[in-house]
Amino acid sequence: MRCYCCSSKPFNECCEPFIKGVKYPNTAEQLMRSRFSAYATAHYQYILETYTKEKQKDLSVEDLVQSAQGATWFALKVHPTLAANSKPNTAVVEFTAYYFENKSMYQLHETSNFNIEDGKWRYHDGVLHDDCGKIKYGRNLPCVCGSNKKFKQCCSLKNH
Template sequence: MNVHLCFCGSERQFAQCCQPYLQGLSTPSTPEQLMRARYSAYASGHFQFVLDTYTQSQRQTLTLDHLIQSDRETQWLRLEVIDALVDPISSTGQVEFIAYYRFNNETYKMHERSTFYLEDNLWRYDSGTLFEDCGIYRPKRNDICFCGSGKKYKKCCIT
């Protein structure tokens, strides 16, 4: 039985949070839910879900192999959703988030505003705009740790 917390940072168990989306048992009803589910899919290796939740126009240039290769050796550490907006008139949504990950023994910060469209009554990810603070992440010893523990970095992940 899978009892660990969800990858998306919701503080709910994976089985009651994003896993039903990844298994096709339910569909995200908001762009934020889809963003969290996509992050969980990357973190847990469910790349078919990632591919299936791109907009139709984006799926034309992507393959499952490409997604798997681009994520090779990446360890997803934490997702922080900053803001989520939905415009029901244009059937669009935006989610601003920060994702922390490790690659080649370095910790990185990805800060993005993602754009989502409602296609065939399902939310789909289309594209994202990266903020300038993306890149290698080097917290100071007294900064609050990026892992979400609430502890100072020097008392948590630095050890």
């Protein structure tokens, strides 16, 4: 099965080993992709554990479950990062995550900040872009997941 993060790799070779704790992400992008896959597969404990310690103290698994309730995460697009990051042990990743909620399609476009903490990448926070929210996407357009199929023949089928 293709990974939820749209990397074109199989899930068991891409994000699943991170979510199961068998491996740790080597880059902030790998962590961001695995966090998306964790949302798509409802592995909220992993999401909590991959926040920085500062952010973890104000969150719980229940908070994460509540915030994601009703959303079906189905596609991820990672944007190229042009600016070099000048701070050591930090990284910035910009992405757009797509999800269905109440039979409608939404996007979450964020520029995220990551830090290395105890030798592991952690998500700290992010800035949401103005284009977040409900979107209309043509059924005959290429699917947002990058499968080279039409949307109506691919991820649109996940909108139950």
